[in-house]
Amino acid sequence: MNIAAALLDLAEDTLSMTLPVRLRAWDGSEAGPPGAPVLVIHRKRALRHIMWQPGELGVARAYVQGDLDVDGDLGDGLRTLWSAVRDARSVDGDAGRPRIRPRLVLRAVGLAIRVGAIGRRPAPPAAESNLTGDLHSKERDRAAISHHYDLSNDFYELILDPNMAYSSGFHRTPEMTLEEAQTAKLHLICRKLGLEPGMRMVDIGSGWGSLTLFAAEHYGVHVTGVTLSSEQRDFVLKRAAERGLSDQVDVSLRHFRDLSESGVRDGQIDAIASVEMGEHVGDDEYTVFTEAIHRYLRPGGRVVIQQMSRSNDAPGDRPGGGPFIETYIAPDMHMKPLAKTIGLIAEPGLEIRDVQAMREHYPQTVTAWAENLESNWATAVNLVGEEMARVWRLYLVGGSLAFEENRMGVDQILAVKPGATGTSGMPAEPIAWLG
Template sequence: MATWQRPGDEGVAGILAGLAERYLGAALPVGLVAWDGSTAGPLDGPRVVVRHRRALRRLLWDPSELGLARAFVAGDLDVDGDPTDGLRCCWALVRDGRAGRPRLTVADRLAAVKIAARLRVLGPRPRPPAEEARTRGRLHSLARDRSVIAYHYDLGNDFYEAILDPTMAYSCAYFHTPDQPLAEAQRAKLDLICRKLDLRPGQRLLDVGCGWGSLILHAAEHYGVHATGVTLSQEQARLVRERASERGLTDRVDVQWCDYRELSGTPFDAVASIEMGEHVGAADYPRYAGILHRMLRPGGRLLLQQMSRAHVAPGGGAFISAYIAPDMTMSPVGTTLGHLERAGFEIRDVHALREHYVHTVRAWERTLAERVERVTAIAGAAQVRIWRLYFAGGALAFEENRMGVNQILATRTTVDGSSGMAPTRDGWEAGAPAVPA
């Protein structure tokens, strides 16, 4: 049973806890520590630390997820303990119906203003943290997409090498057991993709949104294909070329710095796109699906791995949009299947990997914690706070089924309807057991 300190009028924490409980209609789910050292709420779990009154000023101007995110990124607000546990407690409060949506009356607002004045919180709107994305131009124009991709991926190859496993795969891995090392699980994911695509020596593979080249390098080295990757990140393209040269694969691996809308030429034997469709946008997705279809020869296979989400916060919310992936859109898996079918694909298999993403993100989270000094030296303390929150919230969203991820296998059938697919899935799993839920 949790040890509890009731809010009172002694100290800032008591004042803030009383105000929060009045508006939420429920007890605080986490502890609270204020800048004057006072505490309130549960004492034996995660605690929100209000380090500076500027955090409250941010919330007065932006009483939303964005205001909280800005306070956290700026260091005005922090979490003492496991951020995932703190988010889990807060989300459970809403999910279980213990807290209603605040409906502030005029009297409530006046009371909040009086308390803000008493705590010397009132003042001009604080500037957003310098790390916040500032998007310009028409949504999903070529220029805007390039700037958005650069914002996220051009933090530097050193940054991502410090967080990811040696394959540099920045997508959901495939775990045979929950405690399997991440690098092994990522190689298992790459093998699973290659087997589903039925890659053979001499074939041509296109990877749309190739990242740091984990798939095209793996497929060229272990399956003998000629692989072409496409990325909008110059940092990624540079590293792919370096790694291809180091492995003696320059004759079989090519990377192009271009947009998927600029693709042309002879269709490929197989096409993959691994967690890139989220950056396309709902309005442009039919065009994206059509280009994937055009770039695949009749009888060839498409492997699309993509995150999914219901229509509520399809971009992941204000924090994700402002600090991680601006303009991102996650659609229900059924919507994605509809786009692919209308583009001319035959859907052959849908493989849900949601639980695997929980293990993947938690592995990244552990690596960040282990290498926090190195990552701070590379990118700064604010970026460490951003990625701590990103990983904590992401793992929880997949754990609680508020987000999903799926591998979709589809074919471009020939004119006579042949799919080129075997009648069974034999060989895909290579005898590996499934990950327990």
């Protein structure tokens, strides 16, 4: 029996499409078009993962545990598969999605018995999130952020640039290094905010302080960073002290709803930034988020929100980034089409002044992160374990492809809080974003 051929045939019937991959099973058997990316099933447990959880999550679990792999470039393999799915869906809109029919279930069970892969549901990887409590309660939000951002500061230092910017860079030229692109992005935000020495700024979702520290050091402003991650808070305060910025930088370990407890007063903030944090705000809570920004800003104060989005044709019942992202990376993530986000920002009275699409920049940023991971693989595994390192490999490769293919986007949205008479304080001439 050619196990690989039997498995490939079953997979194609289940997905209603021809798969552009070559399959290699644990016994050495192979099937599929010559020269195609090779999907390697190292262990029978991979089949149990997929049988118990058909679709993206089952495949991800098998990959994370090392039962399933791609022989060659993972990005090329995923790109080839997605291209085939798109072509198949142009004929059949359901192609590429598992169709669980009784006859296919019986066929799968029979094949699993014949190849010795039948068994109980395998334990999921330890890297999966396991949140409890009410969706987007303060406690659950804190747990969701901790799952991803408290992983290891040392690990993130391996992946990110020296600014520790965990968001899309601004790659003005393809030749820019990761650090140059992130520095250009930080200048871009500061210029859009019109920062001047002595201003008060709030950085909601301040992360490891890339923008908080940069704005304080290069633009002379007083910044309150906001995070739910204690590891990030400690990291930023330590760097601020090392750079002599302790008098200009504070980090509030609070939910954005509770900023008044850290001395942020309504109507007194000159500038607010939120860089790729809005995706963690639930749909029902997003108006609370934008109302808080409007309330904190003084008349004429500006806000820049850099936020990821999903394409308009993405399924409406999946607000996050898909089962893998929601399970391993960003639980409770909510990504909206750009037009919906703009409407929610404008709703409390903020005036939209500029929207800059940066989708093509993200694959360049993520590719640099992935290269950093691969070049420091042994150290990464030592810091976070083999499973989590494989989570990140899949996350970075898949995420880059999603932006490349316009399934996800990222934009910078500039808004201002007009004064009582409608004055905005914005310059008459367009701001020179590029400097």
